[in-house]
Amino acid sequence: MIMIFHTTVRSYSMIQKPHLAAWRAWRRLKLRLHSSFVGASSGPGPVDRSEDPSAASAEKSPHTPVMLKEVLQYLDIKPAQVVLDMTFGGGGHTKAILSTVPEVTVLALDRDPTAISLAQQLAKEHIGRVKPILGRFSELEDLLSNLNVKPGSIDAALLDAGCSSMQMDEAERGFSLSKDGPLDMRMDGDRYPDMPCAADVVNTLDQQALASILTAYGEERHARKIASAIVETRRISPITRTQQLASVVAGSFPAAVIYARKDRLNRPAHVATKTFQALRIFVNDELNELHAGLRVARTFLKPGGRLCVITFHSLEDRLVKRFLRGDDLSNLDHFSPRKKSARNEKPVHEKRDGNMYWLPLRRKVITPEKDDVRENPRGRSSKLRAALRR
Numbered sequence: 001m002i003m004i005f006h007t008t009v010r011s012y013s014m015i016q017k018p019h020l021a022a023w024r025a026w027r028r029l030k031l032r033l034h035s036s037f038v039g040a041s042s043g044p045g046p047v048d049r050s051e052d053p054s055a056a057s058a059e060k061s062p063h064t065p066v067m068l069k070e071v072l073q074y075l076d077i078k079p080a081q082v083v084l085d086m087t088f089g090g091g092g093h094t095k096a097i098l099s100t101v102p103e104v105t106v107l108a109l110d111r112d113p114t115a116i117s118l119a120q121q122l123a124k125e126h127i128g129r130v131k132p133i134l135g136r137f138s139e140l141e142d143l144l145s146n147l148n149v150k151p152g153s154i155d156a157a158l159l160d161a162g163c164s165s166m167q168m169d170e171a172e173r174g175f176s177l178s179k180d181g182p183l184d185m186r187m188d189g190d191r192y193p194d195m196p197c198a199a200d201v202v203n204t205l206d207q208q209a210l211a212s213i214l215t216a217y218g219e220e221r222h223a224r225k226i227a228s229a230i231v232e233t234r235r236i237s238p239i240t241r242t243q244q245l246a247s248v249v250a251g252s253f254p255a256a257v258i259y260a261r262k263d264r265l266n267r268p269a270h271v272a273t274k275t276f277q278a279l280r281i282f283v284n285d286e287l288n289e290l291h292a293g294l295r296v297a298r299t300f301l302k303p304g305g306r307l308c309v310i311t312f313h314s315l316e317d318r319l320v321k322r323f324l325r326g327d328d329l330s331n332l333d334h335f336s337p338r339k340k341s342a343r344n345e346k347p348v349h350e351k352r353d354g355n356m357y358w359l360p361l362r363r364k365v366i367t368p369e370k371d372d373v374r375e376n377p378r379g380r381s382s383k384l385r386a387a388l389r390r
């Protein structure tokens, strides 16, 4: 019991303490940005991708769906059911659902207008069966209500967290460490042009706040060293490009260790990988968003409805695991700007088998098969959790 308590406290404080500092810094940053940029980010600025014909083709599969077979198995969708795909992305999971289950309706959410243009294309090919919804998890409750979708009415929901290949592969979006582009990383910068981008964060926050972000969201052991290198560099000139940031991070390590870290396929990983992850999570507020998304799934799934959640790093998986276990996560709340809904959460009463909201469909986390990882290395660190709404 004591051990469990200590583990919980240790891992919570790992998330929360740096978050507190980071959120204070974030609020200061936002105020500064609002006053100095009059509603415009110092980043590359909004690009309207909704009109981009290359983005609107539903023919090609711009993103290989992760653990497709497992998702279909655990969602176990029946004909004419209503499914909520909370992360449409390139539409890989939705397309598979549409082609395997007759007369199903998919509510297809994404915060990225590029993904929604693909969903709109798909909606034209499957009349009445795909309903594209542009927005964030944190906006979804209102968006569903506007569509007259009632709480407790959805049969299955999928949340495939993180970034799509479309986002990663387009240098101009600034997610990629290997392609040079503006240091942006916003998933919906088009919709919220005054939202600070990664360049705003690295050029404006103080060293301590930067180190906190790298520790909290990248689990980067060398956070202080990297933060100090960033601050030193920007004294001379601002860091505005992805490759520039990658070299600043690399420059704070001896040359021999730049590729000394290994990924889960034992391939060399650049030392800036965790820094990029941390900035992306921070810029897009991904953990609070994930928590909001899980709460929406809990509200809108009907009893017996199924939820699949795919995550790509341990911070996300830990949050999902605890949520499905019934832990009260409302104390994630105090670093969140969206306090209202989390405070209203009711305490959860444990049941012997799961909790009052969820019955796990498999106790252990599901990981991709070796063949799938070989075919789609980007899915190598994915983890799937599946549960039934009580």
Ligand SMILES: C[S@@+](CC[C@H](N)C(=O)[O-])C[C@H]1O[C@@H](n2cnc3c(N)ncnc32)[C@H](O)[C@@H]1O
Pocket (backbone or CB within 6 Å): 063, 064, 065, 066, 086, 087, 088, 089, 090, 091, 092, 093, 094, 109, 110, 111, 112, 115, 135, 136, 137, 138, 160, 161, 162, 163, 164, 165, 187, 289, 290
């Ligand atoms: C891994 S991709 C999904 C890929 C998709 N399952 C497929 O098969 O193509 C994740 C998608 O979720 C979207 N996303 C991430 N966070 C979100 C949020 N808070 N609200 C809505 N969409 C989000 C991203 O824009 C991205 O398109």
